[in-house]
Amino acid sequence: MSLTMLRSICRQQNLRQAPALVCSRFCHGQVPKGDGDGGGGDKQQPNAKEKLAVKYSRENVKRNVQGYVFSRFFDYVKNYDKVLEKQFPSAMHVYRVFLVGVKEFFNDMKKLVKITKIVYTHDNDLRCLTRKEIELYYQMPRDMKKVAPVLLVSALPFANYVVFPLAYMYPRTFLTSHFWSIQQKGDFAQQELKQRLQYNRRVFRCMQAKLDSMRKTKDPQFDKCSYILGLLGSGLHPTSAELLDVKDLFTRAPFGLGHLSSVHLKYLCRLHDLRPGLMRRYRLSERAYVVHHMDLAIKREGGVHNMPIESLKHACFLRGLNATNLSAESMIAWLNEWVEVSLIINQDNISLFLHLPILLSYNHPNNWILKG
Numbered sequence: 001m002s003l004t005m006l007r008s009i010c011r012q013q014n015l016r017q018a019p020a021l022v023c024s025r026f027c028h029g030q031v032p033k034g035d036g037d038g039g040g041g042d043k044q045q046p047n048a049k050e051k052l053a054v055k056y057s058r059e060n061v062k063r064n065v066q067g068y069v070f071s072r073f074f075d076y077v078k079n080y081d082k083v084l085e086k087q088f089p090s091a092m093h094v095y096r097v098f099l100v101g102v103k104e105f106f107n108d109m110k111k112l113v114k115i116t117k118i119v120y121t122h123d124n125d126l127r128c129l130t131r132k133e134i135e136l137y138y139q140m141p142r143d144m145k146k147v148a149p150v151l152l153v154s155a156l157p158f159a160n161y162v163v164f165p166l167a168y169m170y171p172r173t174f175l176t177s178h179f180w181s182i183q184q185k186g187d188f189a190q191q192e193l194k195q196r197l198q199y200n201r202r203v204f205r206c207m208q209a210k211l212d213s214m215r216k217t218k219d220p221q222f223d224k225c226s227y228i229l230g231l232l233g234s235g236l237h238p239t240s241a242e243l244l245d246v247k248d249l250f251t252r253a254p255f256g257l258g259h260l261s262s263v264h265l266k267y268l269c270r271l272h273d274l275r276p277g278l279m280r281r282y283r284l285s286e287r288a289y290v291v292h293h294m295d296l297a298i299k300r301e302g303g304v305h306n307m308p309i310e311s312l313k314h315a316c317f318l319r320g321l322n323a324t325n326l327s328a329e330s331m332i333a334w335l336n337e338w339v340e341v342s343l344i345i346n347q348d349n350i351s352l353f354l355h356l357p358i359l360l361s362y363n364h365p366n367n368w369i370l371k372g
Contacts, residue, residue, distance in 0.1 A: 094168050101179030105147065108178065112140045126290070131297035131307075135314075138290045143176040150174050189317045190324060190370060192273065197320075197371050199270040203358050204232060206264040210254040221249045228359070235363045240340040243352070243359055247344065250352035257281055257351040268354055271320070288345070288353045291318065295342040304335040320357030322366040334360070 115133050122128045129137065150167050154160040167174040172188045180188065208229055214222045224246050228238045253259040258281070260268070265284070266276040272287050274280075294315075298304060307315065312331040316323035319338055323331055337360055345353045361367055 094164060097168065097179055098164060101175065102151075104178040105143070105176065108136060108140055109144070111136055126293040127296065129293075129297065131294055131301060131311075134290065134294050134297055138294075143178070147174070147176050147178075186324070189313075190322065193317055193320070193322055194370050196271055196273055197322075197367055199267045200358060200362055200367070200371075202267045203264070203271055203355070204229075204362060206261070206267060207255070207355070207358070208233075213254050219249075221246055225249055232358070232362050237360055237363060240337045243341050243356075244344060247349045247352050250350075250355070251348045255351055255355075257285065257354070260351070271357060272354065284354055285347075285350055288350050292342055292345050292353060295339045298335075298339060299343060304332050304339060319361075320367075321361045321364060322370045324366065324370075326366060334364075 111133075115129060115137050118128055118133075119126065119137070126134055126137070150163055154163040167179075171180055171184060172191065177185055177188075211222070211226055211229065214225060219225075224242075228242060228246065231238050249255050250257075265280040268284055269276040269280055272284065274283055274287065298307065298315075304312070304315075309328055312328060312335065313323040313326075315335055316326070316331050319335075321331075321334055338356060341356060341360075342353060
């Protein structure tokens with residue numbers, strides 16, 4: 001056999017083995033090199049068979065399966081709260097109520113610490129605070145005392161399975177506004193004010209009873225006081241100017257804070273949502289002092305008309321007026337009367353401030369509806 005024929009036979013055998021060799025190398029991660037000196041020629045383009053071999057190789061298939069399983073598991077975990085909410089809607093609702101409530105409660109606690117530091121650095125002067133800060137400074141300590149037993153007991157082993165459902169069933173008793181819905185906030189504000197309004201008539205009777213002593217002592221303010229109480233008895237209210245005209249009457253007997261009877265003080269405490277325990281005069285003075293500074297802050301911040309609707313409602317409920325279904329104009333008009341009197345209050349005539357819920361809202365139709 002000649003040398004030329006032998007070379008042609010070898011060349012044909014190499015061409016037959018080339019596809020299998022390329023496929024084998026590709027499956028093992030080897031890239032075939034092109035012809036030419038030093039591999040510098042054009043690279044051979046992979047055909048369809050080579051692409052399929054790469055796509056369905058063991059390593060690639062394993063990697064794709066792992067990625068698919070992980071992505072599905074990640075999506076399941078990410079949306080697991082929706083799965084629980086669908087299967088256990090009541091339990092998830094309770095969980096969300098406490099989750100959101102605890103976050104808001106903790107944020108207000110941090111704000112209270114900051115506000116307390118500011119007050120202490122200004123010699124306990126509340127004029128350095130905004131209206132919202134004063135409201136938080138007044139309300140948050142009461143809320144902490146109220147919700148502390150629930151949070152402390154729930155920290156005990158397995159106690160949360162009993163405490164949380166119980167607190168959720170009686171939110172007004174065991175929880176604060178941080179855990180209430182908007183509807184609950186409105187309903188509970190009305191219920192609280194309704195309890196306070198039960199003492200309106202009793203405080204008014206105590207005021208009427210003092211007219212006899214004023215008549216006997218021929219008090220120079222007797223006629224004006226009798227006129228104001230007569231307005232209240234006939235279903236009307238005195239104006240802020242008429243109240244300011246008798247402000248001196250509340251600095252001394254019989255309406256000064258130091259001259260009020262024990263029963264009168266007890267009813268005033270109930271009227272202002274305070275427990276009639278020890279140190280009644282001090283606690284009444286403290287409440288009047290804080291709410292008075294809220295009124296000063298309202299004045300500093302531009303007046304009542306600059307307050308949002310929710311703040312107007314809260315201010316009315318706090319001061320003894322049922323704001324349910326009241327228009328913004330009605331709330332602004334009533335609060336303007338209150339603030340006008342409050343701005344002249346001092347430590348001597350603070351008793352006038354404590355009687356403002358009677359003097360300005362005793363006959364208000366919304367209060368009578370709530371009492372009825």
